Amino acid sequence: MDLFIFAGFLKTISGDFMGEQEKEASLPSKDNFSEWYNELLQIAKIMDVRYPVKGIYVWHPFGFTIRKKTYSIMRQLLDRDHEETMFPLLVPEPEFMKEAQHIKGFEDEVYWVTHGGTSPLEVNLALRPTSETAIYPMYKLWVRSHADLPLRLYQIVNTFRYETKHTRPLIRLREITSFKEAHTVHATWDEAAWQVDEAIRIYTEFYRRLAIPILSSRRPEWDKFPGADYTIAVDSLMPDGRTLQVGTAHHLGDNFAKTFEITYEDSEGEQVYAHQACYGVSERCLAALISTHGDDKGLVLPPEVAPVQVVIIPIIFKNPEEVLAACKKVSEELKDAGIKVKTDDSDKRPGAKYYKWEMQGVPIRLEIGPRDLKNKAAMMARRDTGEKEQIPLEDISATIKETFADIHKNLYSQAEAQLREHIFLCEGLEGIKDKLVHGIVQTYWCGREDCGKEMEDVIGAGILGIPNEQPGCKGKKCPLCGEEAVNSIYIARTY
Numbered sequence: 001m002d003l004f005i006f007a008g009f010l011k012t013i014s015g016d017f018m019g020e021q022e023k024e025a026s027l028p029s030k031d032n033f034s035e036w037y038n039e040l041l042q043i044a045k046i047m048d049v050r051y052p053v054k055g056i057y058v059w060h061p062f063g064f065t066i067r068k069k070t071y072s073i074m075r076q077l078l079d080r081d082h083e084e085t086m087f088p089l090l091v092p093e094p095e096f097m098k099e100a101q102h103i104k105g106f107e108d109e110v111y112w113v114t115h116g117g118t119s120p121l122e123v124n125l126a127l128r129p130t131s132e133t134a135i136y137p138m139y140k141l142w143v144r145s146h147a148d149l150p151l152r153l154y155q156i157v158n159t160f161r162y163e164t165k166h167t168r169p170l171i172r173l174r175e176i177t178s179f180k181e182a183h184t185v186h187a188t189w190d191e192a193a194w195q196v197d198e199a200i201r202i203y204t205e206f207y208r209r210l211a212i213p214i215l216s217s218r219r220p221e222w223d224k225f226p227g228a229d230y231t232i233a234v235d236s237l238m239p240d241g242r243t244l245q246v247g248t249a250h251h252l253g254d255n256f257a258k259t260f261e262i263t264y265e266d267s268e269g270e271q272v273y274a275h276q277a278c279y280g281v282s283e284r285c286l287a288a289l290i291s292t293h294g295d296d297k298g299l300v301l302p303p304e305v306a307p308v309q310v311v312i313i314p315i316i317f318k319n320p321e322e323v324l325a326a327c328k329k330v331s332e333e334l335k336d337a338g339i340k341v342k343t344d345d346s347d348k349r350p351g352a353k354y355y356k357w358e359m360q361g362v363p364i365r366l367e368i369g370p371r372d373l374k375n376k377a378a379m380m381a382r383r384d385t386g387e388k389e390q391i392p393l394e395d396i397s398a399t400i401k402e403t404f405a406d407i408h409k410n411l412y413s414q415a416e417a418q419l420r421e422h423i424f425l426c427e428g429l430e431g432i433k434d435k436l437v438h439g440i441v442q443t444y445w446c447g448r449e450d451c452g453k454e455m456e457d458v459i460g461a462g463i464l465g466i467p468n469e470q471p472g473c474k475g476k477k478c479p480l481c482g483e484e485a486v487n488s489i490y491i492a493r494t495y
Contacts (some may be wrong), residue, residue, distance in 0.1 A: 026039075026043065027039055027043060027296065027297070027359070030294065030296055033238065033239045034240070036296075037168075037287075037290070037291060038169070040290065040294060040298060041169055041290075043298070043359060044062070044298055044299050044359050044360055044361070045061075045062040045063060046060060046062065046063035046169075046286075047059055047060060047063055047169050047170070048060060049169055053174070054167055055167035055173050055174030055175065056173070056174055057169050057175075059177070062307055062360065063286075065307040066286065066289075066301070066306075066307060067178060067283065069304065069305040069306075069307070070210065070286060070289065071156060071178065071180065073206055073209050073304070074156075074180055074206055074281065075156075077202050077205060077206055078154050078180075078202065082153065082154050082182060083152065083153055083154075084153075084154055084155065085153045085154070085155050086155050086157065087131055087135050087155060087157075088134055089128055089157070089158070090113065090126070090127065090128075091125065091126045091128055092123050092124075092126075093123055093124040093125065093126060094123065095133050095137055096110075096126045096133045098133065098259050098260065099132070099133065099226075099227050099255070099256060099259045099260075101226045101255070102132060102133070102226045102227040102256075103226075105225070105226025105227070106130070106226065108164070109129050109161040109162045110127070110129055110162065111126070111127040111160045111162055113125040113127065127159075127160040128159050128160065129159055129160060129161045130159060130179075130181065130280070131155070131157070131159070132183070132227075132252075132256060132278065135153075135183050136256055136257075136259075136260040136262060137260055139151070139185060139260065140260050140261050143185055143262055143263070143274060144264060144265065146187055146265065146267060148185075148264060149186055149264060150184060150185060150186050150195070151184060151185040152182065152195075153182065153183055154181065154182035154183070155180075155181060156178060156179065156180045157179055157181070158175055158176060158177045158178075158179065159176045159179045160174060160175055160176070161174060162174060168495070169287075170283050170284060170287035170290075171284060171287045171495050172495065173283075176282050176283065177283060178282060178283040178286075179280060179282045180281045181278060181279070181280040182278060182280070183277075183278045184276060184278070185257075185262065185274045185275075186274065186277070187264070187274065187275070188275055189253060189254075191275065192251055192252070192275040192276060192277045193251055193277075195277040196232060196249045196277050196279070197232075199232075199249035199277065199279035200216050200234065200247075200249055203216075203246075203247040203249075203279075204216070204234070206285075207234070207236070207285070208412065209302075209304060210285065210302060210304075211292075211293065211302045211408055211412040212236055212288050212289065212292050212412075212415060213236070213237075213412065213415050213419045214234040214235060214236050214246065215234065215235050215243075215419075215464070215467065215490060216232060216235075217232070217233065217465030217466055217467045217468065217489075217490050218231070218232050218465045218466045218468075219231040219233055219464070219465045220449070220465060220466075221449060222449060222453065223462070224250070225250040225278075227252065227255050227256060228250040228252050228253070228255070229251045229252065229253040229255070230251050231248055231251075232248070232249045232250075232465075233249070233465065234246055234247040234248075235490075235492070235494075236288040236292065237292075237418065237419045237422055237439065237440065238292075238495065239291055239292075241436075241437065241438050241439045241440075241493065242492065242493045242494055242495055243440060243464065243492040243493070243494050243495070244287060244288055244494070244495045245284070245494065245495075246281065246284050246285050246288050247279070247280070247281045247285075248279060248280055249277065249278075249279035250277065250279065251277055252275070252276040252277060252278060253276075254273040256276055257274045257275065258273055262274045262276070289301075289302075289305070292415050293361075293384075293411055297359065298361060299359065299361025300383055300384055300411070301362070301363060301383075302363075302407070302408050303363045303404040303407055303408060304408070306340070306363050307360075308340055308341070308342045308357070308362045309339050309340040309341065309362070309363055309400075309404070310334055310340070310341045310342070310362070310363070310365075310400060311344055311353075311362045311364075311366070312327045312331055312341065312344070312365075312366045312367075312368060313344055313350060313354070313357075313365060313366065313367045313368070314343070314344075314368055314369070315367050315369030315370075316369070317369070317370070318370055319370050322370070322373065323369060323370060323373065324345060326373055327343050327345070327368050328343070330366065330378065330393065331343050333396060334396070334397055336397075337397035337400075337401070339397065339400060339401070342362075344357070358383060361383060363382070363383050363384070363403075363404065363407050364380060364381070364382060364383065364400060364403060364407075365380070365381040365383070366379065366380055366381075367379040372390070375390065376392060376393050377391060377393060378390070378393060378396065379391075380399075380403070382403065382407060383407075384407050384410055384411055385410065422438060422439025422440060423439060423441075423442055424439060424441050425441075426441050426442070426479075427443060427444065427476065427479060429458065429459065429479050429480065432459050432491060433459050433460075436460075436461050436493060439492070440464075440490055440491070440492045441490070441491045441492070442471075442488055442491075443479055443488065443489060443491060444473060444477065444478055444479065444485035444487070444488055444489070445478050445485055445486070445487050445488070446478035446480075446481055446483040446484065447485075447486040448481070448483075451478060451480055451481050451483075452489075455480045456491075458480065461491050461492060461493045461494075462491070462492065462493075462494055463489050463490070463491055464490035464492050464494070465489065465490060466488070467488060467489075467490055470487065470488055471488055473486060473487065473488060476488075
């Protein structure tokens with residue numbers, strides 16, 4: 001009988017192991033990033049890509065919870081000195097067409113509403129690709145004097161762009177479902193410039209809380225936001241060596257103010273044009289979150305944005321009531337400490353449970369069984385490192401919170417090291433071409449637009465921009481024309 005039980009035990013363990021291995025095999029290796037990414041979105045219940053309109057996807061509740069937690073961080077950062085608002089989706093064609101440079105940048109991407117029911121509209125309506133032309137007619141009415149400034153508003157809305165390139169969930173969409181855009185009005189050009197720098201500081205803090213290192217750079221003139229004086233953008237490194245633009249900040253000068261007649265009365269009673277800034281982040285921040293930290297087992301989430309921060313797995317082979325009661329007690333203590341916890345007391349085998357919660361990126365797994373109770377402890381497994389250790393049940397919430405902080409620190413350190421390892425300083429065209437396959441190249445540039453565009457054609461990649469942190473350029477040459485360099489630049493293959 002004992003031999004029979006032992007054989008059954010081996011069969012159970014083997015079944016758990018093999019079942020887990022078979023399931024893990026269903027997720028491709030992260031080395032095959034494109035396939036891994038698309039499969040993970042489905043298996044981890046982030047988005048469903050089967051909606052019958054190209055470039056438009058459906059959020060699963062689990063993915064939407066990650067979205068809510070992520071954007072709550074953005075709201076915390078902006079609500080310090082911004083106010084949240086909501087402007088209409090539909091923009092009348094006359095307002096949309098006012099800013100020539102702006103329209104030229106979006107003319108091929110606009111969805112137009114031309115009918116109300118079966119009746120043609122008197123005025124066609126654009127679905128906002130971005131909201132300058134929806135917001136600024138109202139700013140004209142709201143801004144009256146210098147006392148109204150600065151005005152800092154933001155909204156988190158959906159926008160629509162008729163994307164003709166290869167669409168990809170969270171990265172290249174026709175409906176951007178989570179576009180945070182801030183629009184500010186200032187008395188002077190310098191104050192608007194300060195606000196652009198402040199936007200980049202906010203984004204740096206935002207991504208730091210997601211444990212994602214970013215690079216900021218000033219975009220070249222031909223790649224700036226249509227109608228802006230200049231654009232500064234932030235990029236993250238993706239696992240395949242490409243970069244993903246994950247935020248932009250634009251100094252609009254008084255260009256839109258002149259178009260939409262946004263003026264204010266200054267302290268001397270004169271009507272003068274205001275200066276403006278706008279800055280945005282889309283759900284690409286979630287693509288970066290998933291791609292930066294995920295591994296071959298699935299998602300790896302920083303604790304702050306994980307829908308489930310701790311999962312408790314009862315290990316039951318005797319004394320089930322005692323084990324379940326202990327799990328309930330631990331769960332209640334963690335919940336009282338503000339920790340999002342789930343007890344998986346389903347009939348699934350332990351291996352299947354581990355697989356499920358690892359796939360969904362739960363930062364900490366607690367295993368509690370009779371042996372643990374005897375030791376007044378629980379077995380803690382970290383998702384980021386896979387390390388396991390026994391921790392005392394006494395004051396377990398404090399231990400968990402300390403581990404959360406360490407997980408976040410570790411995730412950021414790993415991602416930062418990965419980024420630094422994939423930035424290559426090159427001075428020759430052949431070296432640039434060679435290193436671009438592996439990541440980001442920092443090189444030198446004479447500053448001429450014609451030379452910059454030709455360099456992009458020759459190397460088959462884009463100039464991201466001029467980094468804020470500049471190495472010395474003295475004695476350096478532009479790799480294309482050989483003239484003296486005036487700036488260093490980042491070059492990368494991009495999404």
